Amino acid sequence: MNSDAVRFLLNNDVVTIENIDPNLTVLQYLRDERFKNGTKEGCASGDCGACTVVLAELNNDNETLNYKSINACISFVGSLHGKQLITVEHLKQGAKLHHVQQAMVDNHGSQCGFCTPGFVMSSFALHKQNSSPNRAEVLEALAGNLCRCTGYRSIIDAAMVSSEDAEDDSFAQHYQQSVKHLQDFKNLPAAQLCNAKHQYYAPKNTAELAEKLLNSPQATLVAGGTDLALMVTQNLGTIADLVYLGDVAELHTLENNADEFIIGSAVPYTTFTPMLHDEYHELGEMIERIGSRQIRNNGTLGGNIGNASPIGDMPPALIALGADITLQRGDVERKIALEDYFVGYKQTVLKDAEFIKNIYIPKAKTGQILKLYKISKRIDDDISAVLAAFFLEINDNLVTNVRIAFGGMAAIPMRAKQCEAALLNKAFNRENISAAQQALTLDFQPMSDVRASDKYRMKVAQNLLQKCYLELQNKTIETRVVNYA
Ligand SMILES: Cc1cc2nc3c(=O)[nH]c(=O)nc-3n(C[C@H](O)[C@H](O)[C@H](O)COP(=O)(O)OP(=O)(O)OC[C@H]3O[C@@H](n4cnc5c(N)ncnc54)[C@H](O)[C@@H]3O)c2cc1C
Ligand code: FES
Ligand code: FES
Numbered sequence: 001m002n003s004d005a006v007r008f009l010l011n012n013d014v015v016t017i018e019n020i021d022p023n024l025t026v027l028q029y030l031r032d033e034r035f036k037n038g039t040k041e042g043c044a045s046g047d048c049g050a051c052t053v054v055l056a057e058l059n060n061d062n063e064t065l066n067y068k069s070i071n072a073c074i075s076f077v078g079s080l081h082g083k084q085l086i087t088v089e090h091l092k093q094g095a096k097l098h099h100v101q102q103a104m105v106d107n108h109g110s111q112c113g114f115c116t117p118g119f120v121m122s123s124f125a126l127h128k129q130n131s132s133p134n135r136a137e138v139l140e141a142l143a144g145n146l147c148r149c150t151g152y153r154s155i156i157d158a159a160m161v162s163s164e165d166a167e168d169d170s171f172a173q174h175y176q177q178s179v180k181h182l183q184d185f186k187n188l189p190a191a192q193l194c195n196a197k198h199q200y201y202a203p204k205n206t207a208e209l210a211e212k213l214l215n216s217p218q219a220t221l222v223a224g225g226t227d228l229a230l231m232v233t234q235n236l237g238t239i240a241d242l243v244y245l246g247d248v249a250e251l252h253t254l255e256n257n258a259d260e261f262i263i264g265s266a267v268p269y270t271t272f273t274p275m276l277h278d279e280y281h282e283l284g285e286m287i288e289r290i291g292s293r294q295i296r297n298n299g300t301l302g303g304n305i306g307n308a309s310p311i312g313d314m315p316p317a318l319i320a321l322g323a324d325i326t327l328q329r330g331d332v333e334r335k336i337a338l339e340d341y342f343v344g345y346k347q348t349v350l351k352d353a354e355f356i357k358n359i360y361i362p363k364a365k366t367g368q369i370l371k372l373y374k375i376s377k378r379i380d381d382d383i384s385a386v387l388a389a390f391f392l393e394i395n396d397n398l399v400t401n402v403r404i405a406f407g408g409m410a411a412i413p414m415r416a417k418q419c420e421a422a423l424l425n426k427a428f429n430r431e432n433i434s435a436a437q438q439a440l441t442l443d444f445q446p447m448s449d450v451r452a453s454d455k456y457r458m459k460v461a462q463n464l465l466q467k468c469y470l471e472l473q474n475k476t477i478e479t480r481v482v483n484y485a
Contacts, residue, residue: 004188004189004190004191004192005017005018005191005192005193006018006077006078006080006081006191006192006193006200006202007081007082007185007188007191008080008081008082008083008084008085008185009056009083009084009085009178009181009182010034010085010087011084011085011086011087011089011090012090012170012174012177012178014181017077017193018193019193019194019195020033020077020193020195021195021197021198022076022077022078022193022194022195022198022199022200022239022242023076023198023232023238023239023242024076024077025044025072025073025074025075025076025077025229025232025233026053026070026072026073026075026076026077026079026080026085027039027041027044027051027072027073027075028077029077030053030072030087036087036089038087038088038089038117039051039052039053039072039087039088039117039118040114040115040117040118041073042114042115042118042146043073044073044074044233044234045073045074045230045233045234046071046073046074046144046226046229046230046291046292046294046295047146047381048115048118048145048146049071049115049118049119049122049144049145049146049292049294050114050115050117050118050145050146051071051072051073051118052069052070052071052072052117052118052119052121052122052144052145052294053069053070053072053085053086053087053088053121054067054068054069054070054085054086054121054124054125054128055067055068055070055080055083055084055085055086055297056068056083056084056086056128056171056178056182057082057083057084057182058179058182058183058186062183062186063179064179065084065175065178065179065182066129067086067124067125067128067129068125068270068297069121069122069124069125069126069141069144069293069294069297070294070297070298071144071226071294071295071298073229073233074225074226074229074230074233075225075229075298076200076222076225076229076242076244077193078191078193078200078202078242078244079202079222079225079244079246081185081191081202081244081247082182082185082186082188082191082247083182083185084178084181084182086121086124086171087121088117088120088121090170091120091124091169093167093169093170098120098124098169099127099161099163099166099167099169100120100123100124100127100158100159100161100163101120103123103158103159103161104116104119104120104123104155104158106158106161107154107155107157107158107161108150108154109150109154109155109157109158110150111149111150112148112149114148115145115146115147115148115150118145119142119145119147119155119158119159122141122142122144122145122159122293122294123138123141123142123158123159125141126138126141126159127163128171131162131163131164131166132162132163132164133159133160133162135156135160138156138159138160139156140288140293141159141293142155142156142159143292143293143380143381144291144292144293144294144295144380144381145292189204190202190203190204190208190247191244191247197238197240198238198239198240198241198242199240199241199242200242200243200244201219201241201242201243201244202243202244202246202247203243203244203247203248204247204248204249205248205249205250206248206250206251206328206357207331208248209243209245209248209355210328210329210330210331210353210355212243213243213329213352213353213354213355214329214330214353216241216243217352217353218240218241218352219241219242219243220239220240220241220242220243221243221245221306221355222239222242222243222244222245223244223245223246223265223266223299223300223302223303223306224246224268224295224298224299224300224303225298225303226291226295226298226299226303227299227303227304227307227309228303228307245265245266245300245302245355246266248266250264250357251264251265251266251267251302251357252264252266252267253267253358254267254271254272254275256275258363259362259363260360260361260362260363261275261276261279261360261361261363262358262359262360262361263301263358263359263361264302264357264358265300265301265302265303265305265306265325265355265356265357265358265359266300266302267300267301268296268297268298268299268300269287269290269295269296269297269299269300269301270293270296270297272301273287273288273296276361279363279364280321280364280370282370282371282372283317283321283370283372285372286313286317286372286374286387287313287314289313289374289376289379289380289382290304290313290314291381292380292381295381301314301359302355302356302359305325305338305341305356305359306348306350306356307346308341308342308346308347308348308412309346310345310407310408310410310411310412310413311383311384311385311387311407311408311451312407312413313374313384313387313407315338315342315405315407315413316387316388316389316405316406316407316413316414317370317372317387317389317405318338318359318361319338319339319389319403319405319413319414319415320370320389320390320391320403320404320405320415321361321362321370321389321391321403322337322362322391322403323337323338323359323360323361323362324336324337324338324359324360325338325341325356325357325358325359325360326356326357326358326360327349327350327351327354327355327356327357328354328355328357329351329353329354329355330353333357335360336349338359339405339414339415342412342413342414343412344411344412345411345412365393367393367394367395368391368392368393368401369390369391369392369393369394369472370389370390370391371388371389371390371392371468371471371472372387372388372389372390373386373387373388373464373467373468374387375387375388375408375452375460375464376451377451383451384407384408384451385408385451385452385456385457385460386406386407386408386409386452386457386460386461386464387406387407387408388404388406388461388464388465388468389404389405389406390402390404390465390468391403391404392423392428392468392472394428394472397427397428397429398425398426398427398428399423399424399425399426399427399428399432400424400425401424402420402423402424403415403420404416404419404420404423404465406444406461408446408451408452408457409443409444409446409457409458409461410444410445410446414443414444416439416440416443416444417443418439418440418442418443419436419437419439419440419443419465420436421439422435422436422438422439423436428469428472430469433465433466433469436465437462437465437466440458440461440462440465441458444457444458444461446458446461
């Protein structure tokens with residue numbers, strides 16, 4: 001196995017790191033090793049945005065850069081390999097503030113200032129990608145940043161300020177030089193990091209990945225790290241042998257053919273979501289409610305499935321759509337239905353040394369409809385209490401095909417087969433919907449936890465079926481559909 005140190009640009013300087021604990025987060029690296037304390041720690045769990053930094057990475061054309069905001073607190077330091085890390089300290093342009101910083105001053109967007117670097121970096125990433133964002137785009141870009149004192153209006157006003165007329169900043173001036181560095185990094189062999197106890201390896205292709213896993217089946221895979229890093233930052237655990245999937249070329253492919261979408265397991269949400277929007281509008285909208293922009297810039301579909309959480313949002317939606325996944329071990333691949341992947345709470349059919357390679361999402365045929373409902377306490381950046389996914393085909397008011405799946409109702413994301421049976425080959429009418437609502441009590445015995453009680457979960461699942469029916473009937477819901485007991 002050929003491997004090398006981790007190399008990246010810290011602002012405009014080339015940095016090489018080797019003997020450093022790979023369990024270190026980018027935030028700890030910046031604050032403790034580089035003494036760059038402008039990036040703040042609020043929650044250390046991806047929730048507040050105080051630690052937001054910006055990564056620039058090469059686009060597929062290998063010539064242009066994609067700037068994205070990420071949460072430094074839940075990104076492992078090794079994942080910086082081959083990228084440019086931009087921190088708040090570097091925004092200032094000589095003696096002048098950067099125009100996104102100046103806009104915060106001009107719009108009175110800061111009081112205690114603790115959240116300010118994070119907001120500034122989210123705004124910087126947005127303006128690098130879009131010089132005149134509209135209000136919806138600003139809200140989406142800032143939804144992962146919390147402020148306790150200023151109030152959001154002035155911060156939003158600041159981020160709305162167009163950068164169209166702004167002078168080139170130092171990043172624009174050094175653009176070609178940055179591209180050249182990142183191109184050079186791309187030609188380096190697989191990166192690795194280690195200290196006395198922990199190691200980190202970033203294979204560049206599936207052959208290297210498969211070999212590493214066969215030799216070290218106990219190794220832990222990390223893609224975006226937005227689930228896994230919490231094991232270190234919240235549970236105070238350590239991970240002995242990390243294998244990073246972000247550099248594995250074959251796990252980064254996207255295919256849009258006549259019958260299906262094929263998504264590489266390590267492609268981040270913000271990269272693959274635009275491809276799905278036209279076919280499954282509600283799926284695109286639901287994905288935009290997964291975490292925040294920072295989470296979706298790093299988080300992947302493979303990680304969402306691999307985590308096997310009963311409240312992960314993608315599995316129920318994809319099970320309803322009849323998605324398949326491929327799993328690879330050594331050079332052997334197998335394809336299974338996603339619904340067969342989950343076997344118990346956080347348990348899956350994944351074997352030692354196996355990894356998720358691709359996700360296959362069938363396209364809808366004429367007359368097929370997907371309806372999705374995410375129930376959480378907040379619209380943005382919140383985990384579901386219940387996620388309902390209804391996939392229906394209705395011909396002459398007869399249900400000719402139905403797949404219904406829920407998250408948050410059982411130990412695994414699961415189909416509601418009794419409910420489906422109550423609808424299949426029956427008229428799509430209120431009476432049969434009532435029977436199907438009843439059948440949900442045979443499918444699930446949900447649990448109570450901090451997000452919702454068992455009773456609430458069942459009621460809301462039943463109500464969502466009725467909401468789906470009414471929406472498909474094009475009726476307005478004017479009254480509460482089912483009374484809470
Ligand atoms: C603040 C916050 C908000 C969030 N909001 C949501 C939300 O609204 N909805 C939601 O569903 N999730 C949410 N999440 C959870 C998380 O962001 C998603 O599950 C995300 O898709 C995980 O992807 P990742 O690439 O970061 O996974 P990682 O953290 O890298 O990995 C997660 C798990 O999957 C395994 N894994 C990763 N890739 C593979 C692979 N190719 N093959 C086999 N195993 C693999 C890893 O070993 C690990 O056990 C949130 C997380 C945070 C911190
Ligand atoms: S410190 Fe709160 S999101 Fe990172
Ligand atoms: S200015 Fe104090 S938290 Fe935002």
